[in-house]
Amino acid sequence: MMPSSRPLISSPDAWIGPQIQQDPAWICTLDEAGIAEIDAALARVKRSGLGIPFEAADFPLPRLRAKLDGILDEIENGRGFKLIRGIPRQHYSDGDCELIYWGITSHFGVPVSQNARGHLLGHVRDEGRRIDDPNARAYQTNVRMDFHTDMLPIDVLGLFCLRTAKSGGASKLTSALTIHNVLREERPDLLEALYGLFHLDWRGEEPAGEKPWFSIPMFSETKGKITTRICSLAYYESAARFGEAYRPTALQREALLAVQEIANRPELMLTMNFQEGDIQLINNHTMMHAREAYEDHPEPERQRHLLRMWIAVPDGKRRPLADALADRYRWVQRGGIPAKAPAAA
Numbered sequence: 001m002m003p004s005s006r007p008l009i010s011s012p013d014a015w016i017g018p019q020i021q022q023d024p025a026w027i028c029t030l031d032e033a034g035i036a037e038i039d040a041a042l043a044r045v046k047r048s049g050l051g052i053p054f055e056a057a058d059f060p061l062p063r064l065r066a067k068l069d070g071i072l073d074e075i076e077n078g079r080g081f082k083l084i085r086g087i088p089r090q091h092y093s094d095g096d097c098e099l100i101y102w103g104i105t106s107h108f109g110v111p112v113s114q115n116a117r118g119h120l121l122g123h124v125r126d127e128g129r130r131i132d133d134p135n136a137r138a139y140q141t142n143v144r145m146d147f148h149t150d151m152l153p154i155d156v157l158g159l160f161c162l163r164t165a166k167s168g169g170a171s172k173l174t175s176a177l178t179i180h181n182v183l184r185e186e187r188p189d190l191l192e193a194l195y196g197l198f199h200l201d202w203r204g205e206e207p208a209g210e211k212p213w214f215s216i217p218m219f220s221e222t223k224g225k226i227t228t229r230i231c232s233l234a235y236y237e238s239a240a241r242f243g244e245a246y247r248p249t250a251l252q253r254e255a256l257l258a259v260q261e262i263a264n265r266p267e268l269m270l271t272m273n274f275q276e277g278d279i280q281l282i283n284n285h286t287m288m289h290a291r292e293a294y295e296d297h298p299e300p301e302r303q304r305h306l307l308r309m310w311i312a313v314p315d316g317k318r319r320p321l322a323d324a325l326a327d328r329y330r331w332v333q334r335g336g337i338p339a340k341a342p343a344a345a
Helices: 017-021 032-048 065-077 094-105 176-186 188-194 233-242 250-263 323-333
Strands: 027-029 081-085 110-112 122-124 145-148 156-163 171-175 197-201 213-217 219-222 225-228 269-272 279-283 287-291 305-312
Touching: 017 269, 032 094, 065 081, 065 279, 094 156, 094 279, 094 305, 145 250, 171 176, 176 188, 176 225, 176 250, 176 287, 188 250, 197 233, 213 323, 219 323, 233 250, 279 287, 305 323
Parallel strands: 027 081
Antiparallel strands: 081 279, 110 305, 122 305, 145 287, 156 279, 156 305, 171 269, 171 287, 197 213, 219 225
16 A cells, blocks of 8 residues: 555644543633632623623633633644633523623634524534434434534534533544544555545535535645544435435545544543533544433433534634635634524524
8 A cells, every 4th residue: 555645743733542631731720710700700791781692802801811812722723622620500500601601712713603593602402303314413412423523614612511411421532633644554545535525414504505515625734734624424424315426435435434433442532521611622623522422311401401602713823724625614704604594493
């Protein structure tokens, strides 16, 4: 087999699981002064009668700002993820948590719509949907989610844990750039295939006037930076409903399955068990994330519930993207996935 012409990636975001799992550096634990500043900003927003969306200036965090800038730098130029811990969830209502989460993450960039419901602040919970429904997205179920990046090439993904499940639901991360390195060594032919165009299903959330499927490479490179766009397997398989030409080829399917096999190697992944009040932030261009299946409490008010945000990072701070992704990033710049009529919800 011919060696790969693709580069070996040695940047901090090409990490190995055991180097990370026991290293507390990926957790930013807020101290009492930080919590006090968040409380003051929350009180200010509530006094002003503001609701979501509001601007970062409406939720001032002057002492925490340097720490938040460091977190964004770590996401964009370091390992590619961070967990903020220490928010005393039990002290706040669900509505307060939404305001706190929005207020903190608005300091990283501009939140955009993440689905055809127009949600800037989304809700990740079991809605009783089925993954074999081509118009359902995996986060609307309680099933295991395979390793993936989110559908649009949004810069930062954020999750806030309101409530944990009765059991299961652990979050898993792996570096797509490490997967790139493994494929370069073990299967350069499959790595090269991933630089080609794949067809994916919008799964009912395409903007008006757009085709219900789209085509992008799974790996691309520009300005010395490699980016991944690998989605859940269901998005490739269901594209075939628009014609056999859109089904993955045998080589493409082999490459996608190889990505999942490598991503699931214990030595390459990091497992996070969320605590209520945790905020997980990841780079959607370099990290892949997954979730274990979970069992919920029977009482609706106790069921697993995460808040989600898609955050567009300002130009100059975000990762440069290849021209092949420009059309997809155009939707990020326009505010995310446009809302559709209520019937689409």
